[in-house]
Amino acid sequence: MSETETETTSTQNLTLVQAVRDGLRDEMARDDDVIVMGEDVGKNGGVFRATEGLYDEFGDERVIDTPLAESGIVGTAIGMAAYGLRPVPEIQFSGFMYPAFDQIVSHAARIRTRSRGRFTCPMTLRAPYGGGIRAPEHHSESKEAFYVHEPGLKVVVPSTPHEAKGLLASSIRDPDPVVFLEPKLIYRAFREEVPDEPYEIPLGEAAVRREGSDVSVFTWGAMTRPTLEAAENLDGEISAEVVDLRTLSPLDEGAIVDSFEKTGRAAVVHEAPKTAGLGAEIAATIQEESLLYQEAPIQRVTGFDVPFPLYALEDYYLPEPARIEEGIREAVEF
Numbered sequence: 001m002s003e004t005e006t007e008t009t010s011t012q013n014l015t016l017v018q019a020v021r022d023g024l025r026d027e028m029a030r031d032d033d034v035i036v037m038g039e040d041v042g043k044n045g046g047v048f049r050a051t052e053g054l055y056d057e058f059g060d061e062r063v064i065d066t067p068l069a070e071s072g073i074v075g076t077a078i079g080m081a082a083y084g085l086r087p088v089p090e091i092q093f094s095g096f097m098y099p100a101f102d103q104i105v106s107h108a109a110r111i112r113t114r115s116r117g118r119f120t121c122p123m124t125l126r127a128p129y130g131g132g133i134r135a136p137e138h139h140s141e142s143k144e145a146f147y148v149h150e151p152g153l154k155v156v157v158p159s160t161p162h163e164a165k166g167l168l169a170s171s172i173r174d175p176d177p178v179v180f181l182e183p184k185l186i187y188r189a190f191r192e193e194v195p196d197e198p199y200e201i202p203l204g205e206a207a208v209r210r211e212g213s214d215v216s217v218f219t220w221g222a223m224t225r226p227t228l229e230a231a232e233n234l235d236g237e238i239s240a241e242v243v244d245l246r247t248l249s250p251l252d253e254g255a256i257v258d259s260f261e262k263t264g265r266a267a268v269v270h271e272a273p274k275t276a277g278l279g280a281e282i283a284a285t286i287q288e289e290s291l292l293y294q295e296a297p298i299q300r301v302t303g304f305d306v307p308f309p310l311y312a313l314e315d316y317y318l319p320e321p322a323r324i325e326e327g328i329r330e331a332v333e334f
Contacts, residue, residue, distance in 0.1 A: 011193040016186055019161035019194045020050045020126075023168040024088065026198040028058050034172060035080060037064040038073055038090030038126075047092045048128055048187055074100035074125065078108050081123040086172055094129035094181060095138035101146075108177040109152030124171040124178045129157075130222050130271055131308055131318055132185030140308045142272035147179045148249040148281075154178040154203055155249040159224040161192040163246060166201030174203065183222035190225075203247045206255035212241030215331050216259040218282055219269040220245045223319060227269045230324035238332050248278060256282060257289045264295035265331045271318050274302040296334035301327035 014022060028034045036051055036058075042065040045052030055063040066073050070091055077087035091097050097104070104125070111121045131140035147155045156171055156178055158164035164182065171178035209224060210231050217240050219227045224244045231240035243259050245252060260266050266286060268279035279300040286298060301319045309317050 009195040009197045009199075011195050013191045014161045014194045015188045015191055016158065016161045016164050016182070017048055017050050017188060019165040019192075020168060020182060021052060021054070022194065023165035024051065024054060025057065026165075027169055027172045028054065028062060030198060031086060032062075033084065033086045035062050035064065035085050035087045036090070037066055037077060037087060039066055039068050039092055041065060041090050046090060048184065050126070050182075051090065070096055070100040071103055074103040074108070077123050077125070078103060078111070078121055081108075081121040081177075082111060082119045086122045086124075088124045088126060088172060091125065091127040093135070093139045094127040094143065095141040097125075097127060097143075104147070104153070104177075104179070105150045109150050112176060113152065120175045121177045122172075122175050124168070124174075124180050126180045126182060128184035128187070129181040130183045130185055131314055132222065134311050134314065136310070137307070140314070142270070142303065142308075144181060144248055145272060145276060145278050148251075148278060152176065153249060154247065155181065156203060156247050157181045157183065157221040158246065159183070159186070159221050159244050161194050163201055163207075165194055166199050167203065167246065169198055170200040170203050173200065178203070181221070185222040186225065201246075204250040204252055205247065206243050206245045206252035208241065208255070208259065209244050210240065210242040212239040212263065214239040214263055215265040215267060215328055216241045216243060216263045217267045217269060217324075217328060218243050218245060218256060218259075220248065223269045223271055226319060226321045227324055230321040230328060233321060234325055234328060238328060240328055251281070251285070253285055253289070256285060260286050260290050261293045264293050265334075267299040267301060267324075267327045267331045269301045269319050269324055269327070271303045273305045274300055275305050277302055296331050299327040299331045
């Protein structure tokens with residue numbers, strides 16, 4: 001079923017985390033090779049309850065509680081994937097993925113190349129990511145650039161419940177490893193009608209969330225909502241087009257270039273630190289592909305080059321509508 005065909009199905013009004021759970025259930029029902037594993041994902045239903053009910057429905061051979069050992073979780077999943085299963089390991093917070101980093105980049109990302117195509121790694125590594133929920137250190141980081149930089153990995157960040165389910169299905173069915181980063185700030189922030197039936201949203205395709213003609217604003221994940229709010233606040237003064245990238249690797253360079261060549265001005269909004277963040281790659285892509293269309297410097301509205309702060313400064317760190325509006329104005333008024 002394609003993305004557009006979902007309009008004819010029955011729906012449920014779900015939060016993003018409920019849509020993730022619905023997507024996992026659909027894929028497990030569709031394919032016996034899909035295995036969920038991680039710390040407390042079984043009887044407990046996961047730290048954010050993203051796997052709640054799956055243990056009772058599918059049993060302990062397909063919903064596996066693991067020891068608190070991220071490298072072991074990912075390493076085991078890679079072995080399962082190499083021998084034909086489709087594991088979906090969960091890391092409780094993306095800031096805990098570093099002990100498994102060697103498994104991800106040295107093995108999962110390279111197994112197709114290393115084996116000359118004999119083995120692939122159809123693993124979808126899920127993790128709540130990003131800030132905004134007043135969590136302690138290592139619970140709020142946005143390190144998507146780590147994984148985007150690694151050839152062999154796909155990187156996906158949904159921004160709505162509908163997209164979370166469709167992108168997750170595509171990730172699980174993909175023959176190669178996918179890092180699926182779920183913005184926990186919006187896990188329960190709003191609801192959306194989500195089709196009951198399984199459906200896919202293609203990886204590698206951005207979505208235009210708001211049409212505009214003066215400036216293109218590129219963003220993803222939890223930053224999509226404040227960016228849309230900023231664009232609405234400026235409506236009547238500045239016509240801002242908002243593009244949700246959805247998949248960060250492979251990046252939809254065609255959508256970026258098409259939008260920029262329409263407006264000639266751009267801003268990028270992300271919550272990761274500015275230096276060497278994905279905003280720099282997007283700006284470089286625009287300059288390589290569309291330099292003659294460029295009317296102004298590309299603005300980056302981002303987190304700061306510091307460790308993610310504790311509670312008192314969290315709201316200051318994350319881009320919010322007023323700061324995004326300022327960035328858009330600078331791009332337009334240059």
